[in-house]
Amino acid sequence: xxxxxxxxxxxxxxxxxxxxxxxxxxxxxxxxxxxxxxxxxxxxxxxxxxxxxxxxxxxxxxxxxxxxxxxxxxxxxxxxxxxxxxxxxxxxxxxxxxxxxxxxxxxxxxxxxxxxxxxxxxxxxxxxxxxxxxxxxxxxxxxxxxxxxxxxxxxxxxxxxxxxxxxxxxxxxxxxxxxxxxxxxxxxxxxxxxxxxxxxxxxxxxxxxxxxxxxxxxxxxxxxxxxxxxxxxxxxxxxxxxxxxxxxxxxxxxxxxxxxxxxxxxxxxxxxxxxxxxxxxxxxxxxxxxxxxxxxxxxxxxxxxxxxxxxxxxxxxxxxxxxxxxxxxxxxxxxxxxxxxxxxxxxxxxxxxxxxxxxxxxxxxxxxxxxxxxxxxxxxxxxxxxxxxxxxxxxxxxxxxxxxxxxxxxxxxxxxxxxxxxxxxxxxxxxxxxxxxxxxxxxxxxxxxxxxxxxxxxxxxxxxxxxxxxxxxxxxxxxxxxxxxxxxxxxxxxxxxxxxxxxxxxxxxxxxxxxxxxxxxxxxxxxxxxxxxxxxxxxxxxxxxxxxxxxxxxxxxxxxxxxxxxxxxxxxxxxxxxxxxxxxxxxxxxxxxxxxxxxxxxxxxxxxxxxxxxxxxxxxxxxxxxxxxxxxxxxxxxxxxxxxxxxxxxxxxxxxxxxxxxxxxxxxxxxxxxxxxxxxxxxxxxxxxxxxxxxxxxxxxxxxxxxxxxxxxxxxxxxxxxxxxxxxxxxxxxxxxxxxxxxxxxxxxxxxxxxxxxxxxxxxxxxxxxxxxxxxxxxxxxxxxxxxxxxxxxxxxxxxxxxxxxxxxxxxxxxxxxxxxxxxxxxxxxxxxxxxxxxxxxxxxxxxxxxxxxxxxxxxxxxxxxx
DNA sequence: AACGTCACG
DNA sequence: ACGTACGTGACGTTA
Numbered sequence: 054x055x056x057x058x059x060x061x062x063x064x065x066x067x068x069x070x071x072x073x074x075x076x077x078x079x080x081x082x083x084x085x086x087x088x089x090x091x092x093x094x095x096x097x098x099x100x101x102x103x104x105x106x107x108x109x110x111x112x113x114x115x116x117x118x119x120x121x122x123x124x125x126x127x128x129x130x131x132x133x134x135x136x137x138x139x140x141x142x143x144x145x146x147x148x149x150x151x152x153x154x155x156x157x158x159x160x161x162x163x164x165x166x167x168x169x170x171x172x173x174x175x176x177x178x179x180x181x182x183x184x185x186x187x188x189x190x191x192x193x194x195x196x197x198x199x200x201x202x203x204x205x206x207x208x209x210x211x212x213x214x215x216x217x218x219x220x221x222x223x224x225x226x227x228x229x230x231x232x233x234x235x236x237x238x239x240x241x242x243x244x245x246x247x248x249x250x251x252x253x254x255x256x257x258x259x260x261x262x263x264x265x266x267x268x269x270x271x272x273x274x275x276x277x278x279x280x281x282x283x284x285x286x287x288x289x290x291x292x293x294x295x296x297x298x299x300x301x302x303x304x305x306x307x308x309x310x311x312x313x314x315x316x317x318x319x320x321x322x323x324x325x326x327x328x329x330x331x332x333x334x335x336x337x338x339x340x341x342x343x344x345x346x347x348x349x350x351x352x353x354x355x356x357x358x359x360x361x362x363x364x365x366x367x368x369x370x371x372x373x374x375x376x377x378x379x380x381x382x383x384x385x386x387x388x389x390x391x392x393x394x395x396x397x398x399x400x401x402x403x404x405x406x407x408x409x410x411x412x413x414x415x416x417x418x419x420x421x422x423x424x425x426x427x428x429x430x431x432x433x434x435x436x437x438x439x440x441x442x443x444x445x446x447x448x449x450x451x452x453x454x455x456x457x458x459x460x461x462x463x464x465x466x467x468x469x470x471x472x473x474x475x476x477x478x479x480x481x482x483x484x485x486x487x488x489x490x491x492x493x494x495x496x497x498x499x500x501x502x503x504x505x506x507x508x509x510x511x512x513x514x515x516x517x518x519x520x521x522x523x524x525x526x527x528x529x530x531x532x533x534x535x536x537x538x539x540x541x542x543x544x545x546x547x548x549x550x551x552x553x554x555x556x557x558x559x560x561x562x563x564x565x566x567x568x569x570x571x572x573x574x575x576x577x578x579x580x581x582x583x584x585x586x587x588x589x590x591x592x593x594x595x596x597x598x599x600x601x602x603x604x605x606x607x608x609x610x611x612x613x614x615x616x617x618x619x620x621x622x623x624x625x626x627x628x629x630x631x632x633x634x635x636x637x638x639x640x641x642x643x644x645x646x647x648x649x650x651x652x653x654x655x656x657x658x659x660x661x662x663x664x665x666x667x668x669x670x671x672x673x674x675x676x677x678x679x680x681x682x683x684x685x686x687x688x689x690x691x692x693x694x695x696x697x698x699x700x701x702x703x704x705x706x707x708x709x710x711x712x713x714x715x716x717x718x719x720x721x722x723x724x725x726x727x728x729x730x731x732x733x734x735x736x737x738x739x740x741x742x743x744x745x746x747x748x749x750x751x752x753x754x755x756x757x758x759x760x761x762x763x764x765x766x767x768x769x770x771x772x773x774x775x776x777x778x779x780x781x782x783x784x785x786x787x788x789x790x791x792x793x794x795x796x797x798x799x800x801x802x803x804x805x806x807x808x809x810x811x812x813x814x815x816x817x818x819x820x821x822x823x824x825x826x827x828x829x830x831x832x833x834x835x836x837x838x839x840x841x842x843x844x845x846x847x848x849x850x851x852x853x854x855x856x857x858x859x860x861x862x863x864x865x866x867x868x869x870x871x872x873x874x875x876x877x878x879x880x881x882x883x884x885x886x887x888x889x890x891x892x893x894x895x896x897x898x899x900x901x902x903x904x905x906x907x908x909x910x911x912x913x914x915x916x917x918x919x920x
Numbered sequence: 921a922a923c924g925t926c927a928c929g
Numbered sequence: 930a931c932g933t934a935c936g937t938g939a940c941g942t943t944a
Contacts, residue, residue, distance in 0.1 A: 249942090575942055576924055595924065597943090602925060627926060630940055657936060659929085666938045669928035677927075702929090755934065764934040826932060837935045841929090845936095873929040873936085 057173045057311070058103035061184035062110040062154070063162050065090055066143055068185035068202050070136045073487060084328050086139040088487065091146055091325075093183070093202070095336050097209075101181050107153040107169070107311040109162040110144075116159055118295050125240065125295065142328065149324055150316040160302050163189060167298035169306055170197050183209070188232065191298060193217050193225040222258045230263045233293030242292050245285045247277060263289050277570040332488035353394075353401035353495045359414045365395075365402055366422045372429040373397035374499035376472060376490040377438055380407055390441055394494040401495040416445060426450035431503045433457050433472045435524075436652065439531040456499070458523045459506040461653035462515050465815055470653050472499075479505045518811050522849050523652065529856040529868065530650040530660075536867045536879065537645030538667065541915075544683045545637055552629045559622045566615040573622055576601050587613055628671065632680045639665045645687075650871070657838055658813045658845040659873055668872045670916075681917035690882040692912050694866075695919040696892045697875030698848065699907040700725050702757050705843045708902040709810070710793035714786060719904045726750040732786035733779055752779050756790065757840055759833025794836050801835035809842035810900065811850075847906070848874060851899035858891050877916065885912075 069089025076085040098106070118125045147154055155165045163186070170180045170192055180197040182189055190212055193199045199212045214225055223231060235253035236244020248256075256273070260266040266273070267286055273279050282289070325333050356362050373395050380391035393404040409415045422428065423442055431454040432438055439449050457470040460479070467474075473489040476482050476498045484492050493499050510519050564570045567586070571578045580599035583589050592608050593600035603623070609616045641647055646665065654661040662668040670684075671677025686693050698704075703725055707715040718728040723738070730741040730749035741749075748769055755765045766776035784791035798820070801807045806816045815838040820831030852871060859866060866888045870877035876896070880888050889910055896908045913919040 251941095572942080574925095574940090577943075597923065600924085623926080627940080631927070631938095635939070654938095655936060659936065661937055663938065666928085669926090669938070671927060673928085758935045761933055763932075768934080825930095829933070833934065841936060844929095875929085 054177070054179050055105065056101055056103040056179045056181065057105040057170075058097060058101050059166050059170060059180065059182045060094065060097075060106075060108040060152075061162050061166060061182065061186065061189065062108045062143070062147075064185040064189075065093060065183065065202070066136065066140065069093065070133075070139070075135060076485065076487060082142075082328065083135045083139055084142070084330060085487075086136055087142045087146065087328060088330050088333070090143050091330070091333060092336070094150070094152075095333070097181070097183055097200070103181070104313055105173070105178075105308060105311045106313050107155060108147055109165040109169075110140075110154060110156040111162050112156050112158050112160070116161055116164075117299075118161075122291070122295055125242070146321075146324060149320045151314045153311050155304065157302060157304060160299070164299045164302045165304065167192055167300045168302040168304060171300045172306065173308075181211075188237075188296065188298070190217060191225045191228045191296075221254065223254060227257045227261065229293055229297050230257045230261075230266075232296040233263050233289055234266075236292055237296065240295070242295050243285075243288055244292050245281050245289050247281045252278065263293050275564075275570050332491065353403050353491065356402055356404040357408050359409060359411055359418065362404065362409065362415055362418045365404070366418050369397050369422065369428050371427070372431065374431045374494065374503065375438070376433050376494055376499065378490060379437060379441060388437075388441055390445075392490075394491050396494045396497060396499050399497070401491075401497075403491060416447075419445070420447045423447050423449045429453045431456065431499065433475075433499070436527045436531050436534075439528060440535055443531065443535065452524065452527070453520075454503060454507065455524060455527065456502055456506055457653055458527070459510055459519060462519055462523065462813070463506065463509055463513065465653075465656045465658065465813075475502055475506075513814065514812055515814070518813055518846075522811060522846065522853070525853045525857075526652065526849055529852050530652060532856065533650060533868055533870065534647055536869045537641065537643070537647040538869050538877075538916075539645045539685050539687045539879070540636070540640055540683050541685045542637075542640065542644070545633060548679060548683070549629075549633050549637070552625055552633055555625055556622070556629060559618055559625065563615055563618050563622060566613075566618065573619065574626065579619070583609070583613075583616075587615070589613060589616075624674070624676065628677050628680065632671065632677070636665060636680075636683065648870075655845075656815055658809060658815075658842040658849075660845075660849075660871060667870055672920075678917060681920075682915045684916035686914070687879050692880045692882060692885060693914070693916050693919045694878045694880045694889065694892065695875055695911045695916070696878070696896055696908050697911075698844075698896065699909055701844045701847065701874050701906065702840050703753060704902065704904045704906060705810070705840050705847070706757065706790065706793075707904045709839060709843065710787075710790045711903060712787050712789035712793075715790065716904045719907075722907075726753060729753055729783070733782045735782070748779070752783055755780075756783070756794075757837065759794075759836035761829070761833075797839060798832050798835050801831070807835045807838040807842075809839050809846050811843070811846040813842050813846060815842065844874065847899050848876070848896075851896040852876065854895040854899060855892055858895055859888070862887070862891070864888060864891075877919070880912070 066086045070086035073085040073089050075083060076088060077083050144154060156162070157165060166182055166189070170182055173180050174194055174197045178196070181200055182192055182197065183200045183202070185202045187201060189199050190201070193212050193214045195214055200209050201212065202208070203210050217223070217225055217228070221228070231253045232242070232244070234245050234248045234256060235250055236242045256266050260269055267282065267289070270279060270282055273282065322334065356365055374397070376394045378391045379388045381387040381389055390406045393406055395402045395404065406415065406419070423430070424447060429451045430449070432452065433456045435452055435455045439452070442449055456472070456475060460467070460470050460475050472493055473484040473486055476484050476493055480498060480501055482496070482498055484498070510516060560573065563573060567582050569582065569586070571582055573579055577598055579601050583601065584591050584599050589609050589612050591599055592605045603620065606616050606620050610620070636646065639646055646667070648662045648667040649664050651661045651663060671680050684693070703715070704719055707719060714732075718725055726746050726749045727738060727741045729752060730736070730745040731738045733749055733752060734745050736745070751765060751768050755768070760780060762773050762776040762780055765779065766773040769776065797807060801817050801820050805818065805821070806814050808814055815834070817831050817834050817838070819827050820835055822828045822831060848871065852868060855876065856868060864881070864884050864887070866878055866880040866884050868876055869879050876892065878888065878892065893908050893910055897906045899906065911919045
């Protein structure tokens with residue numbers, strides 16, 4: 054089947070312009086849109102390998118849409134000149150590539166594309182429309198693919214009709230109706246007021262079209278919605294018309310005009326060099342062998358065959374510096390190596406791994422390199438590399454240094470640890486974000502960065518933390534990500550229905566109680582209803598208006614019956630959107646959820662989990678806790694095992710403070726909150742009531758966070774004075790804790806940072822601020838960082854030990870999750886007793902403290918049961 | 921993109 | 930006389 058590639062010129066240029074930093078040539082000509090556009094074109098051409106190709110552009114002239122609707126695209130800012138000047142260059146590049154350009158007075162690029170795509174589609178060709186604009190989705194059909202750029206221009210998502218129906222539950226045709234209802238701000242298409250994305254999709258999915266919605270207006274629930282639809286009937290229909298891409302643009306079109314033909318290679322190279330887009334040179338589509346003719350100052354060796362790869366691997370002696378690019382936009386399972394950039398022996402190499410033919414041989418060569426322990430590897434962000442390599446059955450050895458992690462240990466407060474940023478921060482060299490990987494390798498920045506970071510790590514005495522904790526941990530995290538958490542999709546579907554019904558029901562009651570329909574999810578609209586219409590007392594304000602958070606609602610609960618319903622609504626919509634809908638989106642092809650565990654995010658040394666976050670799955674309330682029933686073992690016979698440290702933070706505090714009283718309590722396995730209650734309230738252990746215990750628990754929490762009497766009083770609903778008394782009593786009974794916390798603050802003021810048990814450092818500039826509030830914050834940070842951070846140190850050690858032991862014993866059970874003070878494992882039934890003991894032992898003995906560590910183990914057939 | 925909110929330890 | 934717990938990430942709304 055013949056393939057047609059269609060480029061939405063304007064849209065792609067815009068996308069590239071805003072996604073990339075403002076690159077210029079040395080003469081100051083802007084090139085970022087040109088660069089991004091060209092890069093994208095090369096990529097699509099290679100991926101799709103089309104037989105026909107063209108690009109469509111908008112014309113300055115007004116379109117029929119402007120004529121029909123004077124406000125069309127009103128309010129849209131003028132194109133910045135930095136972008137405008139790049140359009141001629143983009144068109145020049147297209148012409149060098151022999152790609153035909155269509156632009157027609159009175160029509161937008163979309164319309165031209167729609168017209169031609171339709172024609173080609175009708176004659177049985179496979180069409181690919183590449184654009185940055187979601188509006189084009191209406192063009193999708195069985196053989197018209199709409200490829201939308203994501204995250205700049207390098208990643209794309211391809212939509213067929215089928216894919217659309219799956220994701221949006223409407224047909225491409227109906228997508229227009231949706232837009233007609235909800236409008237479009239950027240085009241200034243009005244739509245129907247009060248109808249947002251959600252409502253629009255819902256209505257169209259149910260009724261099929263705007264016209265049919267209007268015909269069935271009586272059946273639609275929601276008074277306000279009905280009124281709006283009625284009142285803005287015509288506007289809706291007109292909006293739909295405006296949003297419709299026309300498919301009958303008068304155009305002289307001959308398929309032969311757009312046939313792909315070889316670019317003039319020399320011209321193209323000249324052009325690329327003229328605009329100083331050197332890195333595009335090695336992405337040039339194959340075009341003749343006259344490469345030597347043009348001089349460039351490239352100084353790396355390109356490796357694109359097994360012969361070259363072999364001699365490269367053979368030549369490496371001791372140490373190599375690596376950065377890399379992965380390919381694959383889908384979820385977790387499909388990522389593979391695209392390019393590897395290696396600096397070794399003073400030479401730079403670009404290994405175009407994904408382009409090398411004969412996979413068996415190249416894999417073997419790669420394996421030889423990565424599995425050789427004598428060849429040391431310095432990598433920026435090694436975890437992902439370890440992951441893809443292990444999928445290729447390569448077990449990396451000699452991974453000695455990760456520049457990202459080292460920089461994180463040196464200062465955990467940075468916003469990001471990208472390679473160019475580190476080069477800038479530590480070497481004072483400026484590197485463009487674009488193609489920074491190869492630039493950093495070929496200029497030997499990577500090796501200089503290594504030397505610099507390494508000596509700083511040594512200065513700070515963080516070698517142990519880096520080499521024995523964080524580096525080995527990379528492998529554990531990689532394995533956890535690969536393992537994933539198996540889920541029961543049916544259960545999730547079941548919960549979806551259940552919660553959906555409950556939401557609808559609650560929503561109706563709230564509308565009735567308020568005698569009005571509004572968006573309950575909007576704090577602004579809710580505030581208006583509660584504090585203006587219902588005239589409830591204003592408890593708290595935010596910068597932008599009334600506060601309506603749970604704490605406030607709690608206080609209003611007895612003032613009006615709707616409050617209780619709103620609290621319930623909040624709870625349930627949270628569960629529904631974040632945990633039911635959210636998790637459904639991220640189930641991988643293998644039926645599992647693969648979260649990412651980030652090692653360089655938190656200031657204290659904890660891990661974080663994203664995409665999805667599996668560290669905040671509900672547990673406190675039964676309704677949310679149900680979500681945990683979705684998480685199941687890999688196989689029917691396997692078992693979910695959860696092992697959690699009991700009171701690890703308070704134990705860490707007891708250890709660091711050396712407080713005998715507290716250490717003793719733990720040594721005798723006394724319930725620590727009961728013990729604290731007995732101390733603070735001066736009653737025998739046996740007489741501690743549950744109220745006293747819960748108050749003591751709050752005090753303990755407060756201590757860990759860096760306490761203030763005010764917050765404690767808020768938390769416990771007691772007076773500030775009482776709170777102060779609690780704290781005084783506490784410190785009297787645990788005098789060394791008081792001493793320790795005071796000393797931590799003094800030290801932090803003196804040194805500017807706080808340290809954990811394993812010498813993890815957190816800088817606390819706040820502590821020497823002149824602003825009292827900031828300073829107080831600094832003091833709390835100084836108290837909390839060593840506690841939270843040391844607990845993180847301990848569980849990281851435990852993870853490494855558990856992982857190593859499982860491996861050593863060739864167990865098939867694996868760690869699948871860490872939630873700050875607990876580990877979750879998928880355990881094979883026949884390994885159960887051994888693994889259970891192993892986990893408990895390794896966790897409790899992760900680090901020798903003045904106080905013992907206690908681990909509780911729970912197991913079950915779902916995560917829910919392992920409580 | 922910022923804000924408010926809320927899920928977890 | 931101030932304003933206040935520590936650490937995260939995701940979602941929906943609004944500007």
